[in-house]
Amino acid sequence: MSVAIGEWLQQWMQKRSGEPAYRQLYRLLRQAILEGRLGPGARLPSSRQLAADLSVARNTVLQVYEQLAVEGYVSAATGRGTFVEDISHDLPVRARPVEHRQGAGPRAAASGPRLSERGRRLMSSLGYSDRQYGAFMAGVPDVSAFPARQWMRIQNRHWRMMRPELLSYAPSGGYPPLRQALSEHLGATRSVTSHAGQVVITSGIHQAIDVAVRLLCDVGDRVWIEEPAYWGIRNLMVSQGLEVVGIPVDAQGINPRGHDLLHPPRLIIVTPSHQYPLGMVMSLARRRRLLEYARQHGCWILEDDYDSDFRYGGRPLPSLQGLDEAGLVIYAGSFSKMLFPGLRVGYVVVPERLAGPFASAVAELFREGQLITQSVMADFLREGHVTSHMRKMRSRYAARRACLIESVHARYGTALRIVGDKAGLHLVLALPRTADDVAICRTAYQRGIMARPLSSYYLLPERAQKGLVLGYAGVPEADIPNAFTVLADVIDTELRKS
Numbered sequence: 001m002s003v004a005i006g007e008w009l010q011q012w013m014q015k016r017s018g019e020p021a022y023r024q025l026y027r028l029l030r031q032a033i034l035e036g037r038l039g040p041g042a043r044l045p046s047s048r049q050l051a052a053d054l055s056v057a058r059n060t061v062l063q064v065y066e067q068l069a070v071e072g073y074v075s076a077a078t079g080r081g082t083f084v085e086d087i088s089h090d091l092p093v094r095a096r097p098v099e100h101r102q103g104a105g106p107r108a109a110a111s112g113p114r115l116s117e118r119g120r121r122l123m124s125s126l127g128y129s130d131r132q133y134g135a136f137m138a139g140v141p142d143v144s145a146f147p148a149r150q151w152m153r154i155q156n157r158h159w160r161m162m163r164p165e166l167l168s169y170a171p172s173g174g175y176p177p178l179r180q181a182l183s184e185h186l187g188a189t190r191s192v193t194s195h196a197g198q199v200v201i202t203s204g205i206h207q208a209i210d211v212a213v214r215l216l217c218d219v220g221d222r223v224w225i226e227e228p229a230y231w232g233i234r235n236l237m238v239s240q241g242l243e244v245v246g247i248p249v250d251a252q253g254i255n256p257r258g259h260d261l262l263h264p265p266r267l268i269i270v271t272p273s274h275q276y277p278l279g280m281v282m283s284l285a286r287r288r289r290l291l292e293y294a295r296q297h298g299c300w301i302l303e304d305d306y307d308s309d310f311r312y313g314g315r316p317l318p319s320l321q322g323l324d325e326a327g328l329v330i331y332a333g334s335f336s337k338m339l340f341p342g343l344r345v346g347y348v349v350v351p352e353r354l355a356g357p358f359a360s361a362v363a364e365l366f367r368e369g370q371l372i373t374q375s376v377m378a379d380f381l382r383e384g385h386v387t388s389h390m391r392k393m394r395s396r397y398a399a400r401r402a403c404l405i406e407s408v409h410a411r412y413g414t415a416l417r418i419v420g421d422k423a424g425l426h427l428v429l430a431l432p433r434t435a436d437d438v439a440i441c442r443t444a445y446q447r448g449i450m451a452r453p454l455s456s457y458y459l460l461p462e463r464a465q466k467g468l469v470l471g472y473a474g475v476p477e478a479d480i481p482n483a484f485t486v487l488a489d490v491i492d493t494e495l496r497k498s
């Protein structure tokens, strides 16, 4: 038997010569035991003989036997040799294949457990891109302009102080001085009414909405989102098993009517300061109507204030939260657009009665940390670096926006309309109904230009308008005309086909 094992191992080891001998031998013996080819009681060759058969050092074999013994696959009987243990009672019981709701049958069973229904729905509507930088990536600021020196100076100060408590998990709600600084900052810049206890630090708006949904909605509950809306939030809802209803927007923002008003949702998610992606501002009348409807029907409202600080003409509008007297609005924001998205620092300002549950939910579900980052962020905000960076960026983005608009006009005159360019980091180039905006974006991507198809922001295909969402904030002015020419050539080719 010993000789047979040696020959068999030899053949296999020769086939896989790239792997170190110790690892190969260990893996092959373990596999043979697990598969029953070396059954309980089988005697392994002596270490001396196996080493000779395989032309490896005896120590290698001894180490493998020792490792297998530690893991319970074999045991050594002094003077008699090394024997395979009976491990049958340790192996998982072979259950009968579970019948799946869809695709049940031999093939489904053979391929093992599958994604859940909502997991599959999520996979079928993914929107993220692996490329997140360059012309005309939407939703990303000019990260190259981040004042890294100031950040490093503050960061070094915090590391020098070396407070061990900042290296552990975060207290619920996040770093208290950052919560205080944010409460003051948001009060001054966005008319958000709060005290520090209502501010909860998150890793961004995504996490804020994820927590809001877990705390406020049950699986199957109805949620309203704007139609069109940011795909990331839509997919978050889908993956939480909610009934997602898209409510069309008009020039004044979200506009629920007739049938929708008769079926109130649990949660309404809106972007009142700068509708994403179309760019309109929710009128005061519409804000009041929405707040009143939510009060009457017991709905929560989540205000996604993702990029309202960048307006080109006029002052940023006050938040919806500032108008809320019934304690129904959850205000979510982040530093993703103000500073850089990879920072992953965001915040929610929640009504008083949700402050405890929100802070506890983030601590319990995500075990947040990043306290050093949060402490640097608090000083960065307090020392005025956020405000001065934004001032600088506002004029830089205004110039880039003007440059992109000029490029569009130079090529198309008024033949293609520009929408939603009064604020934020992107604009929408409207296309004819017959245009295939998805194909345009796919081809443009192959030529190194990123654009998002407007139609992909709609839940219902029959409502989808065609267009391109173009981010300009991260593209230097000098690059914009050429990048737009490449894109326009793709647009023209595709439009000729439609």
Ligand SMILES: Cc1ncc(COP(=O)(O)O)c(C=O)c1O
Residues within 6 Å of the ligand: 138, 139, 203, 204, 205, 206, 207, 230, 232, 271, 276, 304, 306, 333, 334, 335, 336, 341, 346
């Ligand atoms: C409308 C909207 N909300 C939220 C986010 C994501 O924000 P965060 O980076 O804070 O998770 C984005 C990102 O582009 C967005 O466009």
